[in-house]
Amino acid sequence: MAKDKLNEIFQLQRELQLALGHDFDRMSMKRRLQYIVYMSYALEDEIHESTRETGWKPWAKSKHINIDAYQSELIDAFLFLINLMLAAGMKPLQVWRGYLKANHKSHERLKGYDGVSTKCKTCKRDFGDAGVYCTPSRHVSYRKGLQRVA
Numbered sequence: 001m002a003k004d005k006l007n008e009i010f011q012l013q014r015e016l017q018l019a020l021g022h023d024f025d026r027m028s029m030k031r032r033l034q035y036i037v038y039m040s041y042a043l044e045d046e047i048h049e050s051t052r053e054t055g056w057k058p059w060a061k062s063k064h065i066n067i068d069a070y071q072s073e074l075i076d077a078f079l080f081l082i083n084l085m086l087a088a089g090m091k092p093l094q095v096w097r098g099y100l101k102a103n104h105k106s107h108e109r110l111k112g113y114d115g116v117s118t119k120c121k122t123c124k125r126d127f128g129d130a131g132v133y134c135t136p137s138r139h140v141s142y143r144k145g146l147q148r149v150a
């Protein structure tokens with residue numbers, strides 16, 4: 001059920017981007033990288049817009065969430081996150097599996113996580129993350145995992 005909804009969301013967003021002239025199947029690497037920069041900035045901006053709908057500032061007296069506007073901004077942010085996933089060639093099933101893995105990892109961290117011992121001392125990336133070939137005794141350049149997005 002949830003996977004079906006995610007499939008639908010990805011399909012609708014892909015169609016919308018195609019209508020806007022962003023064809024992920026034929027996009028050059030130069031255009032893809034430019035698209036990623038714009039979508040990343042838009043995602044960050046939507047997150048900031050969402051926080052403006054809350055009383056998050058510790059120095060302000062009002063502690064509130066303007067819930068309808070806040071939820072609307074989160075949906076906007078979600079659209080840009082999906083655009084980034086589409087630009088990265090990700091599929092709904094991959095997102096679902098990746099989420100499950102990250103969720104499991106987070107639960108494992110509840111048992112004791114120091115934020116240091118599971119990361120490379122040189123590049124600071126987590127040994128368990130996809131595309132990281134570093135070991136506790138050896139850093140491996142990220143270039144080993146470089147791929148062109150199909």
Ligand SMILES: [Zn+2]
Pocket residue numbers: 120121122123124125134138139140
């Ligand atoms: Zn490393």
